Amino acid sequence: DIQMTQSPSTLSASVGERVTITCRASQSISSWLAWYQQKPGKAPKLLIYDASSLESGVPSRFSGSGSGTEFTLTISSLQPDDFATYYCQQYNSYSTFGQGTKVEIK
Amino acid sequence: QVQLQESGPGLVKPSETLSLTCSVSGGSISGYYWSWIRNFPGKGLEWIGYIYYSGNTNYNPSLKSRVTLSVDTSKNQFSLKLSSVTAADTAVYYCARHMTYSSKFDPWGQGALVTVSS
Numbered sequence: 001d002i003q004m005t006q007s008p009s010t011l012s013a014s015v016g017e018r019v020t021i022t023c024r025a026s027q028s029i030s031s032w033l034a035w036y037q038q039k040p041g042k043a044p045k046l047l048i049y050d051a052s053s054l055e056s057g058v059p060s061r062f063s064g065s066g067s068g069t070e071f072t073l074t075i076s077s078l079q080p081d082d083f084a085t086y087y088c089q090q091y092n093s094y095s096t097f098g099q100g101t102k103v104e105i106k
Numbered sequence: 107q108v109q110l111q112e113s114g115p116g117l118v119k120p121s122e123t124l125s126l127t128c129s130v131s132g133g134s135i136s137g138y139y140w141s142w143i144r145n146f147p148g149k150g151l152e153w154i155g156y157i158y159y160s161g162n163t164n165y166n167p168s169l170k171s172r173v174t175l176s177v178d179t180s181k182n183q184f185s186l187k188l189s190s191v192t193a194a195d196t197a198v199y200y201c202a203r204h205m206t207y208s209s210k211f212d213p214w215g216q217g218a219l220v221t222v223s224s
Contacts, residue, residue, distance in 0.1 A: 001167065034210040043200055043214035044151070055212070087151055091208045094166065095141070097151040 128201030
């Protein structure tokens with residue numbers, strides 16, 4: 001099965017900072033990758049799909065890039081509402097998730 | 107818009123069977139794929155399996171021997187049964203919709219915490 005590795009596991013940042021999270025797949029998944037945001041006690045919320053397509057209603061400060069085995073989620077200017085845990089998901093073969101990246105206030 | 111709601115016992119004894127139901131409102135269960143995903147406390151997400159509205163299923167190989175999914179289109183519901191549970195199955199269980207057999211999940215239910223303990 002395809003393993004997804006996210007880095008870093010935890011990220012401390014300030015409001016207004018540019019933030020980048022990386023997700024690596026153990027084999028090529030083309031562009032079959034999604035990013036989710038999860039806040040405590042809530043379900044994950046879809047942000048990005050097909051590696052770089054922004055879900056309707058998601059702020060444009062979120063962007064995704066990559067293909068094959070390496071992908072990134074970028075938040076161009078971190079806002080107070082963005083402090084959360086972020087997961088990547090591959091859907092090239094079945095579905096597997098990264099272990100998550102917690103974005104904390106610096 | 108479509109909303110999903112998980113329901114079922116919040117406490118299950120070891121070796122017994124965990125049973126959850128996902129009720130779909132605001133739209134039809136027909137024409138879509140429906141998955142169960144679990145979130146371990148303080149850890150990541152694990153896809154359990156999916157069922158198509160027609161009844162076709164596909165399970166995570168690591169759970170295949172213990173998982174059964176079913177669908178009731180007349181009630182706009184689908185269900186999860188996980189047998190022989192242990193404490194390692196304690197998690198928040200989510201149901202979610204997807205458009206093809208392998209795709210992004212959206213929307214998700216609010217989640218149901220299931221604790222395995224005697």
